[in-house]
Amino acid sequence: MIPHDYHMHTRFSPDSNAAMPDMCAAAVARGIPEIGFTEHYDLHPDEDPRDWLDLERWAEELERCRREFAGRLIIRAGIEIGEPHLFAREAGEMLARYPFDYALGSLHWVGSGNVFMTGYFERTPEEAFGSYFEELERMTRTGDFHILSHLDVPVRTAFGIYGSYDPLPFEALIRPVLRNCIDRGIALEINAGTLRRSAAVLTPGLPILEWYAEMGGLHLTLGSDAHRPEHVGSGLDAALAAARTAGLRCLTRFEQGRGQLIPMP
Numbered sequence: 297m298i299p300h301d302y303h304m305h306t307r308f309s310p311d312s313n314a315a316m317p318d319m320c321a322a323a324v325a326r327g328i329p330e331i332g333f334t335e336h337y338d339l340h341p342d343e344d345p346r347d348w349l350d351l352e353r354w355a356e357e358l359e360r361c362r363r364e365f366a367g368r369l370i371i372r373a374g375i376e377i378g379e380p381h382l383f384a385r386e387a388g389e390m391l392a393r394y395p396f397d398y399a400l401g402s403l404h405w406v407g408s409g410n411v412f413m414t415g416y417f418e419r420t421p422e423e424a425f426g427s428y429f430e431e432l433e434r435m436t437r438t439g440d441f442h443i444l445s446h447l448d449v450p451v452r453t454a455f456g457i458y459g460s461y462d463p464l465p466f467e468a469l470i471r472p473v474l475r476n477c478i479d480r481g482i483a484l485e486i487n488a489g490t491l492r493r494s495a496a497v498l499t500p501g502l503p504i505l506e507w508y509a510e511m512g513g514l515h516l517t518l519g520s521d522a523h524r525p526e527h528v529g530s531g532l533d534a535a536l537a538a539a540r541t542a543g544l545r546c547l548t549r550f551e552q553g554r555g556q557l558i559p560m561p
Contacts, residue, residue, distance in 0.1 A: 303519025
């Protein structure tokens with residue numbers, strides 16, 4: 297059983313056309329008992345579109361879905377905040393506007409470079425990934441959020457440019473990120489979205505999960521990063537298998553900003 301899918305987008309994100317009830321129905325059909333909607337909230341000055349989320353309309357739709365799927369599906373209110381350490385005031389104001397269950401923290405921009413654009417990788421892998429992980433360390437050390445999303449997400453674009461990806465050369469940069477998460481109680485997401493791309497890897501994958509377990513990490517969440525109903529829950533069986541292989545035994549469920557450890561099925 298897949299216990300939850302905590303990373304999903306709908307038409308309230310600029311990169312999805314999915315209807316929220318259709319995503320809920322897909323979760324029920326796949327036997328997933330708990331989901332969380334995490335629309336993008338991006339404020340980087342070069343983001344296009346910037347500040348897209350219509351919170352009031354989204355909240356109305358979420359409450360309608362909670363009523364429609366009551367008894368069949370637990371629906372959490374989440375949000376994916378881009379660069380929360382750089383936009384702390386705005387992020388705090390957004391989180392105060394609605395009783396969110398959790399916030400994902402995501403790093404999509406390093407300075408003026410977007411890690412989903414090929415231009416960011418017009419340099420060596422050491423420079424591109426090194427700059428990313430250094431910024432991610434700052435984000436996890438100072439940002440205010442509950443879950444670190446897709447830790448090594450640059451691989452989505454980088455794999456097609458460099459032809460390979462190995463986190464081992466970046467271990468010295470990644471371990472401080474994991475340490476920040478452990479020390480600050482930030483859960484680590486295993487994101488399965490990159491399995492649907494050419495890189496075909498979890499973010500993070502087994503080596504990083506093993507480091508996390510070795511360092512004493514406990515808090516994990518699962519996310520398909522679905523933007524369409526057919527991707528709800530996709531790859532989360534592989535995410536669970538990787539977590540078990542790494543020696544991790546619990547997941548974390550969130551309600552009203554509080555995380556609770558639950559046994560991994």
